[in-house]
Amino acid sequence: MVRSWGSRVYLALIFLFLYAPIAVLMVFSFNSARSRGVWGGFTLDWYAQLFQDRQIMSALYYTLLCALLAAVLATALGTVAAIGLSGMRGLPRLLASNLAYLPMINPDIVMGLSLMLLFISLKIPLGFVSMLLAHITFCLPFVIFSVLPKLKQTQTELYDAALDLGATPLYAYAKVIIPQIRPGIVTGFLLAFTMSIDDFVVSFFATGNGVTNVAITIYSMARRGMNPKINALLTIMFAGVILLLFIANRRLASDTKSKQSTLFTK
Amino acid sequence: MKKKLISGPYLAWMLIFSILPLFLVVWYALTAESEGERVFTLAHLSRVFEPIYLRVIWRSLRLALISTAFCFLLGYPVALILTSRHFKRHTILVVLVVLPMWMNFLARTYAWLTLLEKNGLINHILAFLHLPAMNILYTDAAVILGMVYNFLPFMILPIYSTLYKIDHSLIEAAEDLGATPLTTFRRVIFPQSLAGVLSGVIMVFMPAVTTFVISRLLGGGQYTLIGNMIEQQFLTTYDWGFGSALSLFLMALLLITGSVLMRSRGEEGGLW
Numbered sequence: 001m002v003r004s005w006g007s008r009v010y011l012a013l014i015f016l017f018l019y020a021p022i023a024v025l026m027v028f029s030f031n032s033a034r035s036r037g038v039w040g041g042f043t044l045d046w047y048a049q050l051f052q053d054r055q056i057m058s059a060l061y062y063t064l065l066c067a068l069l070a071a072v073l074a075t076a077l078g079t080v081a082a083i084g085l086s087g088m089r090g091l092p093r094l095l096a097s098n099l100a101y102l103p104m105i106n107p108d109i110v111m112g113l114s115l116m117l118l119f120i121s122l123k124i125p126l127g128f129v130s131m132l133l134a135h136i137t138f139c140l141p142f143v144i145f146s147v148l149p150k151l152k153q154t155q156t157e158l159y160d161a162a163l164d165l166g167a168t169p170l171y172a173y174a175k176v177i178i179p180q181i182r183p184g185i186v187t188g189f190l191l192a193f194t195m196s197i198d199d200f201v202v203s204f205f206a207t208g209n210g211v212t213n214v215a216i217t218i219y220s221m222a223r224r225g226m227n228p229k230i231n232a233l234l235t236i237m238f239a240g241v242i243l244l245l246f247i248a249n250r251r252l253a254s255d256t257k258s259k260q261s262t263l264f265t266k
Numbered sequence: 267m268k269k270k271l272i273s274g275p276y277l278a279w280m281l282i283f284s285i286l287p288l289f290l291v292v293w294y295a296l297t298a299e300s301e302g303e304r305v306f307t308l309a310h311l312s313r314v315f316e317p318i319y320l321r322v323i324w325r326s327l328r329l330a331l332i333s334t335a336f337c338f339l340l341g342y343p344v345a346l347i348l349t350s351r352h353f354k355r356h357t358i359l360v361v362l363v364v365l366p367m368w369m370n371f372l373a374r375t376y377a378w379l380t381l382l383e384k385n386g387l388i389n390h391i392l393a394f395l396h397l398p399a400m401n402i403l404y405t406d407a408a409v410i411l412g413m414v415y416n417f418l419p420f421m422i423l424p425i426y427s428t429l430y431k432i433d434h435s436l437i438e439a440a441e442d443l444g445a446t447p448l449t450t451f452r453r454v455i456f457p458q459s460l461a462g463v464l465s466g467v468i469m470v471f472m473p474a475v476t477t478f479v480i481s482r483l484l485g486g487g488q489y490t491l492i493g494n495m496i497e498q499q500f501l502t503t504y505d506w507g508f509g510s511a512l513s514l515f516l517m518a519l520l521l522i523t524g525s526v527l528m529r530s531r532g533e534e535g536g537l538w
Binding site: 025 | 271283284286288290294347350359366367368369371373375379419472473478483496501506524
């Protein structure tokens with residue numbers, strides 16, 4: 001009993017530590033005083049002003065556009081790559097799949113600056129396109145490592161049967177294999193999307209020419225004192241994530257009732 | 267047959283956007299501009315070992331090690347509690363551990379300023395309790411706090427997943443044979459969770475030793491880490507040669523620590 005109480009208190013303290021800054025961030029989005037640390041009363045002004053702030057809105061636009069494009073392109077490229085990798089054997093397969101670890105173990109600062117060197121050497125102007133290319137690169141492994149395990153579980157007999165029945169390989173893939181690996185593709189897409197939205201370090205090096213994302217905007221503001229409008233934006237985004245998680249959880253729960261869900265199992 | 271060919275675009279992509287950039291880093295680290303041509307030199311690399319830079323590297327290692335130790339000491343009990351049978355709804359608690367990572371990490375780190383300031387929230391609470399004020403902002407302590415705060419979930423999750431897989435009958439067997447809870451933990455539970463601890467250590471140490479954001483936001487100007495030094499070379503002083511040499515050194519350092527840690531884990535291999 002005592003141990004149980006002790007662990008409850010400990011867990012509560014850890015959660016306090018993890019959530020205190022987030023609570024502060026959210027509370028100050030409703031603060032009418034502009035400076036941090038001073039409470040001037042409740043207001044919703046920052047939420048109204050947020051949508052008129054052109055700098056923040058443009059950063060949000062680039063963040064979402066980049067995340068969406070990077071996730072879609074990385075998912076397409078990564079799924080095809082995973083299918084290709086699953087068809088390879090021996091040393092080539094080992095080399096090719098270990099290649100995907102590279103962006104994951106490479107420190108993000110080294111990845112950012114080395115891509116910056118590449119873009120400058122290839123005369124690709126630093127801006128939205130270079131940022132997108134960089135994001136696709138670090139998103140790719142997440143897609144590949146979500147899809148590969150699913151491919152290992154697929155029943156190739158069905159694919160062979162489809163071929164025997166006269167389906168073209170492409171048609172058989174689309175109708176037999178893709179539905180079986182869809183949960184892996186969805187997980188990979190979602191991982192890629194969130195990684196892209198949250199990225200600062202790689203984007204910081206890989207962009208330029210007035211194209212910034214939300215993270216870079218926060219970084220440049222942090223030194224002058226952060227604008228409460230950013231707090232408002234982050235509060236909305238965080239609430240959005242929680243809502244999405246809640247919906248996904250509900251869908252997963254109803255899915256497992258009707259059929260075996262494979263989204264979060266290996 | 268054809269299956270092999272369709273991984274071609276991926277291989278080309280990785281070659282251009284992962285391998286080639288690293289070669290550029292090596293190239294800039296080992297060459298210098300001389301009469302319009304780039305010639306081989308070891309000058310950049312030898313500069314890395316000058317005392318002022320070694321001090322910064324040592325400092326980065328020290329802060330990262332301390333943060334990793336704190337993450338382990340704070341995180342292990344959390345993982346242990348999450349797998350204990352007192353909590354039936356532990357999946358929700360695990361989600362709660364991960365959830366903060368969905369708030370932008372710069373903003374979360376920045377929010378610590380509000381808490382740690384001289385007239386910040388924590389000092390208000392301390393004053394209310396008649397305790398002495400705490401002024402750790404812009405010191406090493408604040409940087410360590412920022413690292414522990416940001417990377418703690420990376421320590422908890424891998425330990426949790428190894429603890430979760432432990433066969434409970436082993437623990438019951440130890441108890442039946444008369445082992446005290448402490449002995450059970452020391453002889454049965456902890457050895458089986460070592461793989462998770464190792465993953466956790468790697469996943470905390472690596473980002474901690476390379477960060478430049480946490481030290482910039484919480485450490486103030488004079489507290490430079492190797493990450494800040496690299497960032498400066500590329501974005502302020504435009505000394506790509508020295509910046510590349512520092513990056514090369516950092517990569518070698520991480521590769522060595524990583525492989526030493528992996529070796530100690532045995533043959534099973536694989537980071538995850």
